[in-house]
Amino acid sequence: MANHAHESHHEPHVLPLSVYYGVFGALLVLTVLTYAVSFAGLPLSLSFGVAMLVASCKATLVAAVFMHLIWDEKINVIVLAVSVLAMLLFFSITLMDELSRGLILPEEGTLYKQHEEAALKEIANPPAAEHGGGRESGKAEHKAAAGAAEGSAAAHAAAPAAHAAGSGEGSAAAHAAGSGSGHH
Amino acid sequence: MSSATNAHDDAHGQAHHKFHQHHFLTMAQQASSAKFGVWLFLGQEVLFFSGLFMAYFVFRALYPETWLHAAEQLSKTMGGINTVVLLYSSLTMALAVRSAQLSDKKGLVNNLIQTIVCAFIFLAVKYVEYSAKFEHGLLPGAAYHGHEFIPGRPELFFTVYFTMTGLHGIHVIAGIGVLFWILKRAIRGDFDSTYYIPVENVGLYWHLVDLVWIFLFPLLYLVR
Structure with missing residues (x-):
């Protein structure tokens, strides 16, 4: 339809005045x-969200109608979307x-560091109760734990739930938790 | 040169238009190419301003308390007035394009003048706001010497405030320049329903200046 008008003699696409005044009113x-x-x-956070939502609505109205994007090529x-x-x-x-x-810089006493330490403790301590072993086996365990810490893969695996909770709740919450723990 | 090409018809058999440039096949192609170019420029403008918005978000995330208190130093009313002024100028700009589409020279000139007047009102309000900030020492970076206590790093807020509104203001001034150019051409009678792409393109630019302000207003003035 629009193409047809274009080819015959590019008639300008004129909108009724009411559209302009309606958009301005909105x-x-x-x-x-x-x-x-x-x-x-x-x-x-809510008022920020509302403000951004309203601004996006206004921007969409201006771009769609005043800038004629609805009827444009x-x-x-x-170009705008990209x-x-x-x-x-x-x-x-x-x-x-x-x-x-804050989650990954070790020197800031961060969540990551805490998870890692907790995981290390878990690896080092609970088995001690079960084994109830002598000093030699205890030493060996300690070594193994240190090795796991260096790899840090074990630490990660030991606290996946905590990590998931951190990233799932939005990075702001995670950040707050991170900086909060820094003060302790 | 123009007399030599006057007899030359374009691909659709239309007579040669006064403003038809030779490297375009048709007036329609010329118009859509020009508009596409302006949209590429506007896309670049979005990315250009996004760096400043990014700085805003990062500093706000780092110093939320500063943002809360420093924003109270700005006048919501003045910001609100300027928002309405820019929105109205966007309306008159859109109506100017419509007048050009209808070959209504009087309406075109009238709406362009209203748009320009709004741009000057915007700058005047901005001037009043800036003067108040200068008076109270609410300045960017090392120049900051505000007396009222604002926690954190208030100089960062005012760095962001002056950079963003300043660059936006420069866009308004550039807008006034191109609007005057279009006004001069409109008075000369260059534009009618067969040729109005410069009006449309200046309009697109002007609407983008409005779009940027639509986000600046809530972010800087309405933090709470």
């Missing part, structure tokens, strides 16, 4: 909403690094 309402929400005293939509995707990729990977740094 943008004003959304602005008042985001302004009001900022005074509502919501929890910080799809290649222009692709750059927004690249931006989100950039954000997520950088924030993943930033927010998880």
Whole structure:
């Protein structure tokens, strides 16, 4: 349909005035909403989420109607979509690094270090009760545990649940836990 | 040169248009190529600003308390007024393109002037805001000497604030420049329903300036 108009004699695609005023009205309402929400005293993460959601709605309205993307050649939509995707990729990977740094830097007394130490203790101690063995076997166990610590694969395997919980609940929560433990 | 090519018809048998450039087959191709180029530029703008937004998110994650308190030093009302001013200028810009599509020169000129006036109002409000920040020593980096206690690293918040709004402001100033260029051409009578791609492209740029502000406003002014 649009193609046909294009070929015969690129007639401009003129929208009725009501569309422009309608979008402007919606943008004003959304602005008042985001302004009001900022005074509502919501929890910080929620109010941040609402603000970003409202801003994204406003941006979509402007791009779709004022910038004519709905009726435009799809290649222009692709250009915008790709750059927004690249931006989100950039954000997520950088924030993943930033927010998880506390988990893996050993000198910061971190979750990772705690998990590793807990795993080491588990490897070193409980079997001692079962074996109830002499000093020589105890030494051997200690050596084995140290070896496992260096490999750190065992430490990882020993605390998968804790790791999963950390990453599952969102990196912010993990970060909070990490910095909290640092103060102890 | 133009008289020599006047008789030359394009692929669709239409008479040669005054603004038809020779390296394009048709006016439609010329328009869609120009618009595609502008969209590539806008894609680059998104990525360009994303670096600044990234800096904002990283510093906010590191110093959440600073962000909470430093943002209270900004005037939500002034930011809100500027948001409405930019939204209205986006409306008049879109209406300017519509007027050009309808070969309505008077409407085109009228809407372009309104857009330019809004851009100046935006800068004037920004000037008032910046002056207040300068007065209170709420400046970026080492220049920071605010008297009110803000926990953490307030100078980082104001570094981010001035960099982001400053670069956005430079975009507004550049926008005023291209809007004046379009206004001059509109008054000269260059644009009608067969040729208005420069109006449309300047409009796209202006809407992007608005888009950036749509995110800057809640992030900087409405932290709580």
